[in-house]
Each structure stands twice: as C-alpha cells, then as structure tokens.
Amino acid sequence: MGGVARAEQLTHRIGGREVLSSVSLTVRDGEVLGLIGPNGGGKSTLLMLLAGLLRPSEGAVTVLGYPAHQLAQRRTGAVGLITASPGLYPLLTGWENLHFFSGLYGLSRQAVARQAAPWLDRTGLTEAMDRPVGGWSTGMQQRLSLVRALLLDPSLLLLDEPTANLDPLGSREMHRAVREAAGRGVAVVLVTHDLTGAEAICDRVALLRRQVLRQEALTGERALPPEGRLLRLYREAL
Amino acid sequence: MIARVRLIAWRELRELSRQPAMLAMIGGLFLLISLLVSGALLLLQAAEGDPVAAEALRGWLPGEGAHATLVQATVTAFSWLIFTQLLGIVGVLAGHTVLHDRQTNALPFLLLAPVRRVELMAGKVLGVVALPLVLYLALSGATSILAASLPITAPWRDSLPPSPAWVVAFLLGGPAWSLFTAAICAAVSGLSRDVRTAQQGVWFAMFFVTFLAGTLLSALLSQGVGVQLLVAALGLAGAAAALYAGSEAMSREVGR
Numbered sequence: 001m002g003g004v005a006r007a008e009q010l011t012h013r014i015g016g017r018e019v020l021s022s023v024s025l026t027v028r029d030g031e032v033l034g035l036i037g038p039n040g041g042g043k044s045t046l047l048m049l050l051a052g053l054l055r056p057s058e059g060a061v062t063v064l065g066y067p068a069h070q071l072a073q074r075r076t077g078a079v080g081l082i083t084a085s086p087g088l089y090p091l092l093t094g095w096e097n098l099h100f101f102s103g104l105y106g107l108s109r110q111a112v113a114r115q116a117a118p119w120l121d122r123t124g125l126t127e128a129m130d131r132p133v134g135g136w137s138t139g140m141q142q143r144l145s146l147v148r149a150l151l152l153d154p155s156l157l158l159l160d161e162p163t164a165n166l167d168p169l170g171s172r173e174m175h176r177a178v179r180e181a182a183g184r185g186v187a188v189v190l191v192t193h194d195l196t197g198a199e200a201i202c203d204r205v206a207l208l209r210r211q212v213l214r215q216e217a218l219t220g221e222r223a224l225p226p227e228g229r230l231l232r233l234y235r236e237a238l
Numbered sequence: 239m240i241a242r243v244r245l246i247a248w249r250e251l252r253e254l255s256r257q258p259a260m261l262a263m264i265g266g267l268f269l270l271i272s273l274l275v276s277g278a279l280l281l282l283q284a285a286e287g288d289p290v291a292a293e294a295l296r297g298w299l300p301g302e303g304a305h306a307t308l309v310q311a312t313v314t315a316f317s318w319l320i321f322t323q324l325l326g327i328v329g330v331l332a333g334h335t336v337l338h339d340r341q342t343n344a345l346p347f348l349l350l351a352p353v354r355r356v357e358l359m360a361g362k363v364l365g366v367v368a369l370p371l372v373l374y375l376a377l378s379g380a381t382s383i384l385a386a387s388l389p390i391t392a393p394w395r396d397s398l399p400p401s402p403a404w405v406v407a408f409l410l411g412g413p414a415w416s417l418f419t420a421a422i423c424a425a426v427s428g429l430s431r432d433v434r435t436a437q438q439g440v441w442f443a444m445f446f447v448t449f450l451a452g453t454l455l456s457a458l459l460s461q462g463v464g465v466q467l468l469v470a471a472l473g474l475a476g477a478a479a480a481l482y483a484g485s486e487a488m489s490r491e492v493g494r
Contacts, residue, residue: 053346076352085343089249091256096249103245104351132256148347 004187010059034202080149090134250365322452332423333440355485414473425484
C-alpha cells in the first residue's frame with residue numbers, strides 16, 4: 001500500500017492561536033484511518049488541511065504527491081469530502097444538486113445520470129431525486145452527499161463526522177459504503193466521535209488531543225479489536 | 239471557464255427563481271415604479287389639454303410653469319430611479335450569495351472543485367444580476383418608451399429614449415454598474431460570517447454605490463453619448479476590479 005496523503009510536521013495557527021502542533025501522518029490507499037479526540041482537538045482542521053482547504057502555517061501536506069492546496073486544479077476529483085452538514089442547496093432538487101456539483105468537475109448530465117444510478121438505487125434515493133432536498137430528511141441528504149463524493153471516484157475520501165445526524169441504519173449504510181470504498185483502494189480519513197463505529201471500520205486510529213497527535217492505535221489487520229478498546233485508549237489519553 | 243461560470247450563474251438563478259416572496263418583491267418594486275411614473279405622466283398629459291385640470295393644478299402649485307415643473311420632476315425622478323432601483327435590488331441579492339454557500343456548508347465543496355475563485359465570483363455576480371436586469375429592460379424600458387411617446391415630455395428628450403445618451407446609459411451604463419454593485423456586495427457577503435454583518439456591510443456599500451451610479455447615469459444624460467460611454471466604462475472597470483478584489487478576499491481558508 002502506498003501513501004496517498006502525507007502530512008509532515010503540520011502546525012496550524014488561526015489568529016495566532018495554535019490549533020495543530022507538529023502533526024505528522026500518512027494515509028495509505030485502501031486504508032481507513034480514524035481521527036478521534038475531544039472537541040477542539042484539531043481533528044476537523046487536520047481534515048481541512050488534508051483537503052487543501054486550509055494552508056498549514058508550518059509543515060507540508062501532499063496528496064498523490066501534490067501539495068494539497070494545488071490538488072483541486074492538478075488532479076480533479078482526487079479528493080472526496082463528506083461533512084456532518086451535507087452542503088447541499090435546499091431549494092434545488094437532488095438531481096440539480098448532483099448535476100451542479102458534478103458539472104463543476106466537467107461531468108456531463110448523461111454521465112452523472114449513468115454513474116449515479118446504481119448509487120442512488122442502493123441508497124434508496126432514486127424516487128426522491130426530483131424533489132428539492134430541503135424537504136428531505138437529514139439522513140437522505142447525507143446519503144446524497146455520499147453519492148456526490150463517490151461519483152468522482154476519489155483517491156482520498158475525507159469524512160468529518162458523517163454519521164453525526166444519521167440514525168443507526170443510516171450510520172451502518174455509511175460505514176458499509178466507506179469500507180467498500182477502502183476495498184476499492186480509496187484512502188479514507190474519518191473524523192468521528194463514534195468510537196464503536198470507528199472500531200468497526202477503521203484500520204488505524206489516531207487520537208488528537210490538545211492539538212497534538214497523541215497515539216496511533218492499530219486496530220488490527222481488519223480483525224475487529226476487543227470491544228471497548230478504543231474507549232480505554234481514549235480515556236487513558238485524556 | 240465559461241462553462242463553470244455559466245453553471246454557477248445557473249445555480250444562483252435557479253435558487254432565486256424558487257423563492258416566490260423574493261420574486262414578488264423584486265417584480266413588485268419594478269412594477270410599482272413603472273405604474274406610478276406611467277400613471278403620473280398620463281395624468282399630466284391629460285391635464286395639459288384640460289382647462290379645469292390646468293386651473294386645479296395652478297391652485298395646487300401657484301405660479302407659471304407648474305405643469306412643466308411637475309413633468310420635469312417626474313421625468314428626472316424616473317431617470318434616477320430606474321438605475322438606483324436596479325442597483326439596490328442587485329446589491330441585496332448579491333449580499334447574501336456567498337454567505338448562503340457558507341450557511342448551507344456548500345462552500346467547502348465549491349472550493350474543493352476545480353473552480354477558480356474569480357470564476358466562482360463571476361458566476362455568482364451574473365446569477366444575481368440576470369433576473370433584475372430582465373425586469374429592468376422590460377419594465378423600465380417599456381415605461382421609458384411610453385414616457386418618451388407623450389408630447390409633454392418633449393423638452394426632456396435627453397433623459398428619455400431614443401436619445402443616444404439614454405440608450406448608452408440604459409443598455410450599457412445600468413448593466414455595467416449593476417455588475418459593479420453585485421461584485422462589491424458579493425465580496426462583502428464573502429467576508430461576512432452571519433446575515434447581520436452582511437446586511438450592515440451591504441447597506442453601507444450600497445448607499446454610496448447607488449447614489450454615485452444613479453447620479454452619474456441620470457444627471458449626466460444631457461452631456462451626451464461620450465460622457466455616458468465613459469460612465470459605462472467606469473462601471474465596467476469597477477466591476478472587474480471589484481470581482482478581482484472579491485475573489486482575492488474570498489480566501490480558500492474556509493475555517494478562517
């Protein structure tokens with residue numbers, strides 16, 4: 001497995017306040033890396049740095065060998081993003097949202113319809129796609145966000161608490177989709193507070209506390225870890 | 239580049255077209271001003287040939303030339319209003335555009351896409367300008383033509399079609415300054431974290447822009463085509479500068 005994303009000695013400050021301090025990590029293809037830790041620990045900031053949406057104050061982030069902030073122009077669609085808030089336009093229908101965001105990557109309407117069909121079928125969204133997403137449930141919106149991310153066939157999938165607003169079935173479907181993406185060689189970084197979910201789907205877990213990457217806990221070679229192991233690690237680290 | 243700008247503009251326009259209250263208010267404002275001006279000028283036209291009305295007018299506005307003064311005031315106010323209402327509406331719409339992306343959390347997804355910030359801003363500006371511009375061309379244009387067709391407005395033909403200066407101001411100057419206003423207000427929207435801040439910033443910017451542009455476009459109509467071409471060019475240059483500044487200000491740092 002090769003390194004898809006690499007962060008080296010990342011330090012990030014916002015308004016003079018350090019929100020990440022000398023963090024280094026590598027995410028390999030086909031791997032699901034969980035980022036856990038208390039609120040304000042810098043998890044989402046690290047994710048935004050990996051996405052290239054923030055530039056580090058110090059250190060470097062590379063994705064597929066390119067500086068992360070240049071990736072949008074140099075390797076279109078290499079990074080897929082899913083956040084707790086789906087980031088869809090509520091007055092547009094499901095199809096209009098999908099066509100709009102995919103269109104920004106140059107995908108034609110026909111290509112979107114063709115590529116999205118199996119995903120929509122699987123996520124049960126096909127019937128709702130002609131209705132404005134503002135009237136959808138949060139779970140449905142999140143599933144469309146998942147389809148939007150996977151449609152571009154990304155090499156790196158970044159998820160920021162994707163199951164925060166989902167019911168148990170929705171969470172399970174999200175987890176399954178993430179594992180499948182990893183099975184196809186996609187490198188996944190998952191920010192979550194759901195330790196049980198993280199134990200179930202992550203290959204490795206990194207714990208961020210007070211802006212520092214404290215531990216990396218191997219959860220085994222896809223063998224499920226002992227129940228509650230992450231919770232113990234979490235408590236010890238705190 | 240053009241395809242992406244068009245797509246972003248289409249998205250803005252599509253969302254706007256799904257807000258009935260907003261559409262009613264924008265359309266209503268254009269319609270109201272057109273109806274008021276048309277009504278006033280038609281009444282004044284009717285009053286000119288009617289001795290009873292003329293006498294009543296003299297009682298209301300004593301002195302010679304009361305009728306002509308009213309016609310002039312109506313034409314002057316209208317030629318100022320058609321520009322300022324366009325700029326005002328465009329400013330209000332643009333002042334929410336980037337903020338809306340932030341509030342729906344669509345902004346990170348836009349910035350992750352291979353879209354340059356200037357394309358994003360240009361698309362947004364065109365998207366918010368499109369609908370008001372259509373209403374401006376249709377309603378304000380029709381009202382201007384009606385006003386110009388009335389004999390009582392003959393002394394003020396500089397401020398009405400088909401005066402070349404008016405045509406330049408209406409077809410080039412108004413749209414150019416509406417692009418400028420939209421770019422400025424979209425930039426304010428991009429810098430704002432919440433609706434209140436955006437409103438305050440937009441009203442501050444619009445106060446100066448609408449008065450400046452409205453005055454330049456309407457008060458200088460009598461100066462001829464050359465001056466109006468310069469005014470339009472100034473608007474376009476301002477729009478380009480505001481677009482560039484706005485795209486620079488809309489930092490990629492979404493967590494800023």
